[in-house]
Amino acid sequence: MTVTLTKRGAIGVVTINNPPVNALSQSVRQGLLDALRETDNDPTVQAVVLACSGRTFVAGADVHEFGKPPVEPLLPDVLRAIELARKPWVAGLHGTVLGGGLELAMACHTRIAKEDALLGLPEVNLGLIPGAGGTVQLPRLVPAELALDMISGGKPIKAQQAVTAGLIDALAGEDLLESAVELASEKVASGDHHSILDRPVNLPSDMEAFEGKAAKIENKARGQLSPAAAARAVMAALDLPPDAALKQERETFLWLKESRQSRALRYMFFAERDAGRLSRLKGLAKKEIKTVGVVGGGTMGAGIAAACLLAGMNVTMAERDENAAKLGADRVMGILSGSLKRGLISQSRYELHEQNFRSATSYTAFATADLMIEAVFEEMEVKKSVFADLAAVTRPDAILATNTSYLDVNEIARSISHPERVIGLHFFSPAHIMKLLEIVVPDLVSDKVLASCIGFGKQLGKVCVTSGVCDGFIANRIMSSYRRECEYMLEDGALPWEIDAAMVDFGLPMGVFQMQDLAGLDIAWAMRKRQAATRDPDQRYVEIADRICEQGWFGQKTGQGWYIYDGKQRSPNPEVEELVVSESSRKGIVRRKMSAEHIMGRILECMQAEGQAILDEGIARCAQDIDVAMVNAFGFPRWKGGPMFIAETQQSSGS
Numbered sequence: 011m012t013v014t015l016t017k018r019g020a021i022g023v024v025t026i027n028n029p030p031v032n033a034l035s036q037s038v039r040q041g042l043l044d045a046l047r048e049t050d051n052d053p054t055v056q057a058v059v060l061a062c063s064g065r066t067f068v069a070g071a072d073v074h075e076f077g078k079p080p081v082e083p084l085l086p087d088v089l090r091a092i093e094l095a096r097k098p099w100v101a102g103l104h105g106t107v108l109g110g111g112l113e114l115a116m117a118c119h120t121r122i123a124k125e126d127a128l129l130g131l132p133e134v135n136l137g138l139i140p141g142a143g144g145t146v147q148l149p150r151l152v153p154a155e156l157a158l159d160m161i162s163g164g165k166p167i168k169a170q171q172a173v174t175a176g177l178i179d180a181l182a183g184e185d186l187l188e189s190a191v192e193l194a195s196e197k198v199a200s201g202d203h204h205s206i207l208d209r210p211v212n213l214p215s216d217m218e219a220f221e222g223k224a225a226k227i228e229n230k231a232r233g234q235l236s237p238a239a240a241a242r243a244v245m246a247a248l249d250l251p252p253d254a255a256l257k258q259e260r261e262t263f264l265w266l267k268e269s270r271q272s273r274a275l276r277y278m279f280f281a282e283r284d285a286g287r288l289s290r291l292k293g294l295a296k297k298e299i300k301t302v303g304v305v306g307g308g309t310m311g312a313g314i315a316a317a318c319l320l321a322g323m324n325v326t327m328a329e330r331d332e333n334a335a336k337l338g339a340d341r342v343m344g345i346l347s348g349s350l351k352r353g354l355i356s357q358s359r360y361e362l363h364e365q366n367f368r369s370a371t372s373y374t375a376f377a378t379a380d381l382m383i384e385a386v387f388e389e390m391e392v393k394k395s396v397f398a399d400l401a402a403v404t405r406p407d408a409i410l411a412t413n414t415s416y417l418d419v420n421e422i423a424r425s426i427s428h429p430e431r432v433i434g435l436h437f438f439s440p441a442h443i444m445k446l447l448e449i450v451v452p453d454l455v456s457d458k459v460l461a462s463c464i465g466f467g468k469q470l471g472k473v474c475v476t477s478g479v480c481d482g483f484i485a486n487r488i489m490s491s492y493r494r495e496c497e498y499m500l501e502d503g504a505l506p507w508e509i510d511a512a513m514v515d516f517g518l519p520m521g522v523f524q525m526q527d528l529a530g531l532d533i534a535w536a537m538r539k540r541q542a543a544t545r546d547p548d549q550r551y552v553e554i555a556d557r558i559c560e561q562g563w564f565g566q567k568t569g570q571g572w573y574i575y576d577g578k579q580r581s582p583n584p585e586v587e588e589l590v591v592s593e594s595s596r597k598g599i600v601r602r603k604m605s606a607e608h609i610m611g612r613i614l615e616c617m618q619a620e621g622q623a624i625l626d627e628g629i630a631r632c633a634q635d636i637d638v639a640m641v642n643a644f645g646f647p648r649w650k651g652g653p654m655f656i657a658e659t660q661q662s663s664g665s
């Protein structure tokens with residue numbers, strides 16, 4: 011039974027128990043209707059408390075059901091029935107009160123919550139809008155501006171803010187159920203029992219500013235449909251009588267549910283949760299990571315150290331001398347104070363993280379570390395020497411990880427006597443922000459080490475994708491491949507800014523050439539020079555980037571690269587255009603104008619072909635993992651689901 015009814019004196023207590031997150035599956039909806047009928051008809055029940063067992067109140071509709079034909083009773087009908095209940099219903103809230111869960115709470119006549127509860131309507135994140143009345147209910151409880159933010163942005167608010175805004179009526183004491191039952195008895199005494207839909211909407215204080223804000227949401231969504239649809243639904247709720255607004259909301263919800271964007275976002279929701287879940291590790295005991303050692307205090311090392319501190323771990327970071335150690339420590343503290351300034355951590359958290367951080371100039375400081383992460387220069391011999399030193403000073407059960415972006419982790423592992431301790435933990439820069447952690451699995455690593463590192467990644471709040479050993483692993487290997495394709499397109503007829511515009515138009519945060527200018531062209535140039543001797547002479551090679559670097563144009567930091575920079579202003583570099591055109595003619599290539607669609611078509615095909623090769627070689631566990639990596643490493647538009655999802659769904663729809 012997912013819904014049970016018990017009694018506390020004259021108060022009926024309806025409890026939902028549908029682990030893991032009490033989603034509103036069909037049996038829960040039916041159970042709620044049955045409990046409603048029973049309490050309505052039971053003369054000994056004067057009011058009802060609705061609560062959930064387990065870790066949370068209802069966290070939403072059951073996302074698994076969205077891809078299937080609807081089964082009655084439908085959520086809007088259940089909620090309307092509760093609104094019209096003969097007895098007052100009090101919702102007792104804890105955990106994450108989200109989506110259909112918040113709509114259910116708003117269908118009740120009174121709401122009380124534990125202080126740590128989070129309340130929100132995150133449907134936009136799944137390409138949807140609330141479909142059971144949320145857009146009509148919320149602006150009747152909270153100011154219209156807040157309703158617009160919550161529904162179009164999808165971010166939840168804390169219980170204290172929800173009380174102030176009017177979304178909930180009270181904060182509960184230690185015992186939520188006790189507090190809710192007490193409140194229900196008060197409601198019986200006061201006879202206060204109204205549906206939210208009977209209330210007037212809270213109109214915005216400045217309608218013009220409000221409409222301006224709603225209009226901007228569409229531009230900001232960069233091609234994603236649901237935020238703008240959410241804003242329109244809130245506007246309709248302010249304008250229309252509740253019944254008409256509810257009807258319109260439902261129609262939009264049903265239309266969005268069938269959209270390709272919502273399918274893609276739901277796919278991504280489950281793909282991210284499935285990433286790093288390896289069947290062979292099921293039930294395996296993990297090592298808990300409390301103390302981390304980081305070798306190297308450059309941008310990557312400092313970012314990794316900050317990510318670990320922010321997750322509550324103890325961190326020691328070592329550099330070769332006092333000066334470098336001081337610079338590294340400053341970088342770490344800079345990241346922490348940035349988090350403090352932006353309100354992401356409190357002063358007391360900041361002080362705690364500061365206390366948990368040590369900097370050192372000798373590896374002996376790593377004697378107690380559970381996990382070591384090396385983030386030194388990308389040179390095999392340098393890495394091997396670091397690993398030899400670490401193997402000598404660390405505990406025999408300490409995990410030794412490299413943050414290399416492309417070196418052979420098998421070779422590093424085999425260079426020490428216990429290769430089962432060695433693994434790759436490939437962070438993306440800035441490491442404390444970027445969500446993706448590629449866990450590079452060498453041949454000899456032990457399952458316990460692998461399971462512990464996946465657990466560690468989750469502790470950091472990362473999405474963990476496992477990758478086999480190859481040059482660039484999953485994300486960077488695909489990126490190298492489409493960057494090469496973009497260079498071919500330069501010779502074939504496109505200009506850098508045309509390629510960049512096509513990528514941004516598609517929904518990527520920036521184009522490849524703008525990204526190279528931002529990162530600095532000199533680093534990749536140095537690598538190309540190192541690899542020149544081993545390059546396959548039969549493979550097409552585009553020299554344009556080399557010619558640009560030869561002029562000393564290394565991108566934004568030197569004022570020009572693919573583009574010219576005037577402060578923050580970026581404009582096409584006419585000399586690059588000349589260079590591009592002359593390279594085509596030098597190679598005898600007839601340039602052809604390319605449409606944005608053609609450019610993106612070639613980029614996507616290239617991503618998909620490389621993705622398929624990565625799958626065929628067993629580097630990626632599954633196509634989903636590749637999509638998760640592309641979304642979280644390079645901002646591939648989540649609402650398009652990733653290149654492999656596009657390939658799969660285009661094939662199955664025959665388009």
Ligand code: COA
Pocket residue numbers: 030031033069070071072073074106108109110132133136138280283284
């Ligand atoms: N429907 C079905 N299953 C759901 C779900 C939902 N609405 N929300 C979460 N789950 C499942 C997850 O798939 C996961 O299942 P798994 O363990 O088999 O992979 C499990 O519940 C736990 O979720 P997870 O996200 O791993 O836990 P968390 O503690 O990190 O986060 C939530 C919990 C509720 C905050 C998060 O799952 C979430 O945001 N869910 C979606 C909420 C939402 O969008 N609701 C509106 C739906 S229209």
